[in-house]
Amino acid sequence: MLGVAGAGGVGARAGVVWLMVTTVPGLEDVVLREACERLDVLEADLRFGNVGGRVSLRIPEDQLGRVFALRSIEHVIEIIRVFEIERDRRGLDQIYNGVYGCSIPLGSTFRVTCERIGEHEFTSLDVQRVAGQAIVDRYGRKVDLKSPETIVRVDVAHNLCIVGVQRTRSSLRIRYPRAFQHRSALNPVIAYAMLRIADVKPGDRVLDAFCGGGTIIIEAAQAFEGLELIGIDVSPKSIEGAWRNSEAAGVRDKVKFMVGDSRRIGRVLPVGFKIDKVVSNLPFGIRSGRLEVIPKIYGEFLASLRPLLKDDSRVCLLTVHKDLMENICASLGYDILESKQILHGGLRAWIILLKPSMGG
Numbered sequence: 157m158l159g160v161a162g163a164g165g166v167g168a169r170a171g172v173v174w175l176m177v178t179t180v181p182g183l184e185d186v187v188l189r190e191a192c193e194r195l196d197v198l199e200a201d202l203r204f205g206n207v208g209g210r211v212s213l214r215i216p217e218d219q220l221g222r223v224f225a226l227r228s229i230e231h232v233i234e235i236i237r238v239f240e241i242e243r244d245r246r247g248l249d250q251i252y253n254g255v256y257g258c259s260i261p262l263g264s265t266f267r268v269t270c271e272r273i274g275e276h277e278f279t280s281l282d283v284q285r286v287a288g289q290a291i292v293d294r295y296g297r298k299v300d301l302k303s304p305e306t307i308v309r310v311d312v313a314h315n316l317c318i319v320g321v322q323r324t325r326s327s328l329r330i331r332y333p334r335a336f337q338h339r340s341a342l343n344p345v346i347a348y349a350m351l352r353i354a355d356v357k358p359g360d361r362v363l364d365a366f367c368g369g370g371t372i373i374i375e376a377a378q379a380f381e382g383l384e385l386i387g388i389d390v391s392p393k394s395i396e397g398a399w400r401n402s403e404a405a406g407v408r409d410k411v412k413f414m415v416g417d418s419r420r421i422g423r424v425l426p427v428g429f430k431i432d433k434v435v436s437n438l439p440f441g442i443r444s445g446r447l448e449v450i451p452k453i454y455g456e457f458l459a460s461l462r463p464l465l466k467d468d469s470r471v472c473l474l475t476v477h478k479d480l481m482e483n484i485c486a487s488l489g490y491d492i493l494e495s496k497q498i499l500h501g502g503l504r505a506w507i508i509l510l511k512p513s514m515g516g
Contacts, residue, residue, distance in 0.1 A: 172198060173217045176320060177229040179345060181208035182498030182507075186349045187228045194226065195219050205238075205313030207273050209499070220323075227348040227379055230327045233309050233320040236260060241317045244277045248286045251317050255290040255310060258319050263305025265298045266291060269322070274314040283310055287319075331378060332405040336397025338369035342437045346474065346500060346507075347375040350435050353494065353509055354472035358382030360432040365418035365457060370398030370411070372435050377407035388416040388424055419456035421464060431464050434471040440503070451480055458488050462512065471510040478506045489513045 179187050184202040188211060191197050195215045204212035212235070223232055239254045241247040268291070270283040287310040288299055307322040329345045356362060356376060360383055364372045367387030376385055389395050395413045402408040416424030441450040461471070475481055478495060485492055494509040
């Protein structure tokens with residue numbers, strides 16, 4: 157059982173680095189599972205500072221480089237110090253003193269960024285101002301807002317101030333230069349999490365029946381070995397874009413994309429074709445203004461999919477329509493194994509894992 161990293165005091169420990177990694181809120185357990193597979197995790201806190209989407213990890217210092225290969229995270233911040241503050245204006249003086257007392261590894265220029273969560277009598281800009289002044293007063297370094305050598309994070313989470321150095325300049329969710337940007341493109345971090353939740357394994361035949369620009373299929377090709385990967389979309393433009401994205405990602409020879417209707421999958425795939433895992437980001441119908449057609453799309457898709465599944469097949473779907481999905485599954489012979497709530501594009505969404513009902 158992993159210990160929980162403490163909130164107070166200085167994060168330094170001989171030979172150990174203390175990190176805060178960020179992810180999509182709701183996927184913290186996926187981060188921990190992946191981290192434990194790739195790193196020697198000494199301690200962890202799944203909602204660091206009582207904030208979703210933040211996981212703290214203490215790992216051996218010589219393993220820091222491995223962290224940047226994790227596919228379930230977006231940013232990496234090396235924590236220097238965490239201390240308590242008041243939520244009123246006194247908190248700004250405490251932030252100044254706390255930052256001034258930190259030993260921060262700085263380049264010749266720096267910038268302070270702040271994310272503030274909770275109710276306070278000051279703003280994020282106030283935090284950046286006083287923290288930046290503390291660093292200038294102690295170290296005499298210059299501020300460079302555009303291209304600093306060091307990005308210092310001074311986050312405020314409720315009654316905690318978290319001081320660290322951001323080790324990522326761009327988000328780790330950027331896997332490759334996208335040649336085609338689908339209007340409903342999925343964050344690859346979510347795609348990876350869905351593939352993990354579906355328990356994709358070598359030898360699996362994996363289908364995305366609403367593949368859009370190909371994010372899920374391309375993520376599977378990059379993250380896993382020995383898969384047969386098929387993406388289907390009703391839009392020829394999207395399929396063309398998915399092929400272009402697979403080329404940009406260097407996995408074109410590992411994937412297959414086809415134009416087809418997800419509501420009539422049997423017409424697209426060969427007779428007798430069976431699928432091990434289905435992983436798809438379903439249409440929400442919110443931005444398109446077509447909410448009324450969503451029940452029909454979901455129902456016809458799951459009905460057409462059912463004959464292509466084996467008893468041990470798994471279907472992992474992302475949707476905002478949890479109740480609708482539960483009702484359709486009950487009527488079409490699917491059991492819901494798991495429902496995980498996440499934040500996706502500012503919306504409350506669910507990753508739902510299904511299996512065919514026995515004898516259904």
